[in-house]
Amino acid sequence: MLNAGAITTEAETRVGISDPEADLLSPNLDHLVAAINATADLTFGSEASVGSSLVARTADRLEGLKWLGKHPEIADEVIADPVFLCGLPRSGTTFFQYLFDRDERFRLIRTWEVSEPSPPPGADPGSVRRRKAAEAERRKTHRIAGFDAMHLSDADGPEECHAFLEQSYSSAGFHNLMNVPEYFDYLMSTDLTPAYRVHKRQLQLLQWRTPRPRWALKHPNHVIATDAILEVYPDARFVITHRDPVQILASISKMTLKLRESRSNSPVDPHLVGRQMLDFIQRHVDRIMTFSDSPDGTRATHVDYYRLVDDPITVMAEVHSALDLDSPPAVREAVADWYSRNPKGSRGSNPYALEDFGLDGDMVAEQFGRYMCRFGIPREQVGLGTDRSNV
Template sequence: MGAAELSFDDLTAPRLSDVQRQILQHTERRQVDLDVEQMAAEAVAEAGVDDFAADDGFWDRVAAYVGAIESDDGLTQLIRGTLRQRVVRLLRNRLSLTELLKRHPEIESIPIEKPFIVVGMPRSGTTHLVNLLAADPRRRALPYWESQEPLPIPGQGPDVHGVDPRYTRAKNEHDAMMVSAPATAAMHDRFPEAIEEEVEILDLDFAAYVLEWHARVPGWRDFYLGLDQTRHYGYMKKVLQALTFLRGPRTWVLKSPQHCEQLGPLMATFPDATVAFTHRDPVAVIQSTITMMAYSDRLRRRTIEPQWLLDYWADRVERLLRGCVRDRALVPADRSVDIGFHHLNGHELDLLDDLYARAGVELTSKVRRAFQGYLDGNPRGKHGSVRYELQRHFGVSPDELRSQFAFYFERFDVRPEGH
């Protein structure tokens, strides 16, 4: 029996559950203070060290990040509290990284060799593909729990059952999410073992696009787009080197939609990478993204504002895809593949044969069995599917929205989905 289809009749005017109402009533009582000095002091207290390895613009980036959150006046105190925890956590992780690099300078000479990198829009099969590639036991990937706390806190070792406390914290957070916003699993389930995007660790340098997914921050988008990402991708590589040092193997599987508009910095940082591009009808990407955002906003915001979501994310997806079309040639043709979403389901092993051949890596029978095991255990729609109603919830037809993406359809093998 298949999982249920989710349909939202209250997406843009939510009817909160008792649990959701109680959470908001409890958290709205206190104004969350985002003072940078106070957050930095908390990070220092937690990490037990005080060297942020701050480059010239580091505190400017932190100020821009926090300033963007402050400028979004529609946020509930619940999400302001979550974002405050995020800033403290990022600062603490950065402190721990600096300390580790001081103790083990050899980390920075660890090669990140021949990574596989999945590049594509959110909701275009990137998560499916990167989790599948991560089933190859010869490769290292970034599970969600580790993306949130890449470096252990001094003095916090495994518990009596041998479980890392960072994993336990991620699991507790996920369990709470399943209670407060259960439909999240059908849209994008971030359970502790799920493979996460490395832009989460790029955020230790306060230089990624991640904040756009948490709040309405067009100012941060513009600031981020003005940064020299080659430098920041270099920092991200340093974090990957540290993670490799702590727990091998050293051959990575990476993925992020952000790379679509940063192919130059990506290839400068990982020149021997083999890249798998996933392509999907941008309408499917946008409707999936804004439905997920609107659902999450019932706890994050005082009002949903579907028109804002449509306008912002249609523009954002267009920018990402224009970056991909512009810079696709920067990735060598003999070390990259373009995968249409319509080819992904059911043809994965053929696609992986091609990808491994281009990388010059043997696809052994053992690895092939691991891939098949993953596919058998993770059918599409495992957690349920979502019925997307673009016209009803966002007041635009798929064809209207699709018309702004002719440049993308002309360049890649993409099929329109739905009408």
């Protein structure tokens, strides 16, 4: 069984400092570890791997604090007007992220920076060793059958914020990796502001001594924490993608099943996964609706998934305009070039069926009817748009 205290102690020993944020963040770790021990049913090897990962993410945070102690000016780095790319999981946010990465006016987190964020790039120009290590880890992860088709990822490509939230044990994605519903319940009821303070510090470390383009920060689950994000980043803007929740639910259920099967000590019940993911998506939708109807909802630009994948150049221009930017020819050409080189199915197909998870599409559509009406989301049919469910 995992032990929260042992995880913290091992990370402290590795980095050589005591954790000054332990009291603030230990409740998150305690709830996560308790849920893993109670319901995750991990294999011996997977339990050891999860424990090692939690030690590594804790050590990443402590390494950042160590750099901050040596160079207190890091805390003065300004993260100006960040753009949070989010939406329901499996709604095209990764595809959108790769399009933003064609624009040199934006700074995105790199995969290798997530894998090993210290030393800061400003103190380690080139970071050759870490880039190679990230590619080796990526290849290992993608040995899971069909994972390349489910999620677009490159060692030097843009990456989402999940690992930076894992530093504070505050990532909703843990519930996709493992059966930890009690942890997800806890996460949805706790204040995530401390987690985003850790997140901001990590961006300051990455930005220190380097150019300062505007950050574009992708993570679907940012939608559950818009209040915390605005507390930490008062000038933040949001770009939120919308897709048929019936298809989203089928896709996230398949991904969750695959991820859990690779770690579970016993067969994973797809119907349990379906029920849990229905709740998972419903609670994300609830947060989107609440935020969109609030005074801060004007900070969000809403994007139709189907228009995005069919005509990314036009949609990107519209998003640029909403962010008070122009859409210069060089950016349009870069977007068009990437789109042409990454056609549908280029990394494999990702078939899925909602019925495999014990759910009925019409009933799901009825449950999410208010959300679909609010944002004009159509039911997804064969031939409607281009399926970019792997992104």
